[in-house]
Amino acid sequence: RNPTDLPQLDGKWRLLYTSRPGTASPIQRTFTGVEAFAVFQQVALQGGDPRVNNVVEFGDAGYLKVEAQASTESRPLEGFTPREGEGLPFGILGRSMNYPPARPNMRIDFQFDRAFFKFNFLPFTIPYPVPFRILGDERKGWVDVTYMNEEGTLRLSRGNKGTLFVLARDVPLKERLRAAITAGDDAGVMALVEQLAAANPTKAPAKSPLAGGKWRLAWSQQSENAGALQKFGSKQAQSYQLIDLATGTLRNLVLLGPWVRISANAQCEAASDTRTSVFIADAGFVLGEEQLAKPIYLRLPGPRNNGVPGYVDWLYLDEDTRITRGNKGSLFIHFRE
Numbered sequence: 001r002n003p004t005d006l007p008q009l010d011g012k013w014r015l016l017y018t019s020r021p022g023t024a025s026p027i028q029r030t031f032t033g034v035e036a037f038a039v040f041q042q043v044a045l046q047g048g049d050p051r052v053n054n055v056v057e058f059g060d061a062g063y064l065k066v067e068a069q070a071s072t073e074s075r076p077l078e079g080f081t082p083r084e085g086e087g088l089p090f091g092i093l094g095r096s097m098n099y100p101p102a103r104p105n106m107r108i109d110f111q112f113d114r115a116f117f118k119f120n121f122l123p124f125t126i127p128y129p130v131p132f133r134i135l136g137d138e139r140k141g142w143v144d145v146t147y148m149n150e151e152g153t154l155r156l157s158r159g160n161k162g163t164l165f166v167l168a169r170d171v172p173l174k175e176r177l178r179a180a181i182t183a184g185d186d187a188g189v190m191a192l193v194e195q196l197a198a199a200n201p202t203k204a205p206a207k208s209p210l211a212g213g214k215w216r217l218a219w220s221q222q223s224e225n226a227g228a229l230q231k232f233g234s235k236q237a238q239s240y241q242l243i244d245l246a247t248g249t250l251r252n253l254v255l256l257g258p259w260v261r262i263s264a265n266a267q268c269e270a271a272s273d274t275r276t277s278v279f280i281a282d283a284g285f286v287l288g289e290e291q292l293a294k295p296i297y298l299r300l301p302g303p304r305n306n307g308v309p310g311y312v313d314w315l316y317l318d319e320d321t322r323i324t325r326g327n328k329g330s331l332f333i334h335f336r337e
Contacts, residue, residue, distance in 0.1 A: 002105030003145035004072040008152025010046050013167040015039040040170060043070075045108070050075055052110050052143070062119035066128065068110040082109045083140035083160060096160045101144055112139045173199065174321055181219045181333070189219060193323055193331065197315040204273035205314035205322075211276070212245040215322060215334035222330045241334060243268065250278060261286045263297075271311060279309040 003009055015038075042053040050070040057063045071077035086096050101107040115128030132139045141160045148155035157165045171179075173196050180188035202208050217239040238255035248269050254262040264283035271277040288295030312332075316323040320336040 003148050004045060004105045004108055005074050006148070006152070007046055009145065009148065010043050012170040013041045013043065013155070014170040015041065015165060016168055017166040019164040041167060045070060045072060045075060050077065052108055060120065062117065064115070064117050064128065066112060066115040068112045071109040073105050073107070080109065080111065083137055083142065085137045096141065097162060106146070107142050107144050109142045110140065177333070186221070189333070193315065193333070196323060200316045202317040205317035206270040206272060206274055206276045208317060209245065210317055210319060211314070212243045214337040215241045215243070216337050217241065217332060218335050219333040220330060240337065259287060274314050275311050276314070277309045277311050
């Protein structure tokens with residue numbers, strides 16, 4: 001295998017473990033030795049500007065990003081000369097190894113070219129106080145990909161200063177959520193819902209323009225006292241919710257076939273930043289194709305909401321994903337159509 005040629009190598013990797021030998025640089029030992037910091041490596045070898053960037057996240061405060069141009073055997077960086085020396089006298093910045101790679105296409109040579117601090121409480125970045133361009137050989141290094149599993153989710157690497165790195169692909173929460181839904185892992189879905197709710201990027205989701213549009217139900221957990229029609233609709237493959245913010249209307253639509261669907265119509269409005277009041281006006285079966293001017297509508301009997309509006313609480317909302325909880329305790333995950 002040629003790991004540096006594999007597209008699976010590209011992406012964001014989280015550092016799980018590092019050996020931190022005495023030959024490592026003081027800066028490396030400092031940032032990788034603090035458990036409160038999360039350390040990532042961003043690999044991008046497949047594009048027109050190959051790079052290996054290291055990111056140190058300081059919790060909610062911000063991060064440090066150190067960027068480097070990358071060169072590999074199959075994608076050499078024009079004009080680049082790999083590191084040759086062991087380092088400055090007395091190992092001031094750590095001692096570098098200079099042995100050749102054990103196999104073809106396993107080594108990434110790099111040279112740092114820029115870095116900065118980004119603190120969330122400041123509207124600007126702060127340059128990293130190291131003049132990389134005048135450091136010559138000291139700004140260069142390499143990392144060997146010694147192992148990567150077939151799924152491209154775990155890899156071992158060793159750097160030019162002898163440090164062993166164990167890294168796992170950092171899969172975004174929403175990607176993990178979709179995978180858990182597809183796999184039928186309800187416990188995993190619930191755990192991810194909690195994490196996403198804690199990281200909700202929309203501060204007032206009930207009042208956000210992102211709330212409107214057509215949403216497809218992807219997963220739900222129905223409470224015991226949920227209505228029979230709701231429980232039935234949530235189990236169907238094509239269940240949608242259409243929200244028109246301009247008119248303050250909401251429509252739940254369940255497609256049972258090309259000629260039959262269930263429709264529930266409601267009025268809705270934001271009751272708070274995170275809650276939408278819903279008053280169901282009517283519900284019934286619709287017979288006939290959607291494009292018909294006057295399809296047959298069989299209204300279901302019974303009062304809606306018993307005169308009292310229901311509500312949904314918004315736990316998470318972004319451009320294509322929403323997580324809500326109804327007033328009877330049911331949990332819903334929708335993806336935008």
